[in-house]
Amino acid sequence: MPAFSMDGEFIIGGVFAIHYKELTKIHSYTTVPEPPTCTGSVNSRELRLGRAMIFAIEEINNSTELLPGIKLGYKIYDTCASVSVATHVAFQLSNGEDPVIQTGHNCSNLGVVMGVIGASSSTPSIGISRIFGPFNIPLVSHFATCACLSDKQQFPTFFRTIPSDHYQADALAKLVKHFGWTWIGAIYSNTDYGRNGMASFLEAAHKEGICVEYTESFYRTDPKSKIQTVADVIRRSTAIAIVAFIADGDIKLLFEELNQQPSPPRQWIGSEGWITDLQFKLDHFL
Structure with a gap:
C-alpha cells in the first residue's frame, strides 16, 4: 500500500x-x-x-x-x-x-x-x-x-531534472586535478549508478593524468566481511584522497565500519549521491 x-x-x-x-x-x-x-x-x-x-x-x-x-x-x-x-x-x-x-x-x-x-x-x-x-x-x-x-x-x-553522471564524472576529475591529488583511491556502489559513474570518472581521470591506487565496490546488503575488507583497503592505502561514487545508504555503512578503527586522515570527494545528504555531519568525515 x-x-x-x-x-x-x-x-x-x-x-x-x-x-x-x-x-x-x-x-x-x-x-x-x-x-x-x-x-x-x-x-x-x-x-x-x-x-x-x-x-x-x-x-x-x-x-x-x-x-x-x-x-x-x-x-x-x-x-x-x-x-x-x-x-x-x-x-x-x-x-x-x-x-x-x-x-x-x-x-x-x-x-x-x-x-x-x-x-x-x-x-x-x-x-x-x-x-x-x-x-x-x-x-x-x-x-x-x-x-x-x-x-x-x-x-x-x-x-x-538533474544532469547525467557523464558531466559529474568529468567535473570530479577536474576538481581532483585542481587540488593536486594525483594519487587517489576510488570507492563506488555496486549498482548501475556506481559502476557507470566510476567508469566515466576513471576515464576522465586518466585523461587528466591522475593515478588510482585502488578501486573497491560494495553494496549495503553485502556481508559485513565485505565492508570490512573495503575499510581495510582504505586503512592500508597511501592515497590521502578518496573519490566516492556511492549512494548515501552505502557510505553510511562504510563510515560506521571505519569509525570502529579510524584510518589515517583522508580527504573525501563525494558524488551527489551522498554529499548532499544533510544527515552526514562534519563528524562523519575522516
Whole structure:
C-alpha cells in the first residue's frame, strides 16, 4: 500500500526510498508470500522529498489559476531502496490496486496514474522505466543520474531534472586535478549508478593524468566481511584522497565500519549521491 495517498481525478505517483533497506524474508512456498516490507532507519531526505511533493500538489489544488476545476491526487510509495520493491511498486502504479473489475458502459479513466515522480537512484529507475515504457507512463526523476538512462531507445518515457553522471564524472576529475591529488583511491556502489559513474570518472581521470591506487565496490546488503575488507583497503592505502561514487545508504555503512578503527586522515570527494545528504555531519568525515 502507498505510504501516502489522496484521491483525485488524476493521480500523480511518487517513488521514494523512505527506508534504507527491505526486510529479508524466507518463503516456504506453502503459503501465499507476504508483501514486501521495509526495515532499518528512515531516510529523512527521502521523507522530505515525499512531503514536498504532497505540498506541491496541495498548492496546485488550492490555486484558482493553475488547474481550475481539476483535483490532483497522489500515491507515494516507499521502495525500501530495493529494486524488487521498486518493480513491485511499478506494477501497482501501472495496474492499480482495485481487485474489482468494472463492468458495464460507465467505465472511466478518472483516477488513473498520469505520471510518476522518482526514483531517487538509478537502478530502481531502470527497473521502473522498463515497465512504464510500453504503457507510455512518464517517470520524472530528480536524482537518478546514470548516463545509461539517457538512451531513449531503452527508456523512452524517462525524464529527469538533474544532469547525467557523464558531466559529474568529468567535473570530479577536474576538481581532483585542481587540488593536486594525483594519487587517489576510488570507492563506488555496486549498482548501475556506481559502476557507470566510476567508469566515466576513471576515464576522465586518466585523461587528466591522475593515478588510482585502488578501486573497491560494495553494496549495503553485502556481508559485513565485505565492508570490512573495503575499510581495510582504505586503512592500508597511501592515497590521502578518496573519490566516492556511492549512494548515501552505502557510505553510511562504510563510515560506521571505519569509525570502529579510524584510518589515517583522508580527504573525501563525494558524488551527489551522498554529499548532499544533510544527515552526514562534519563528524562523519575522516
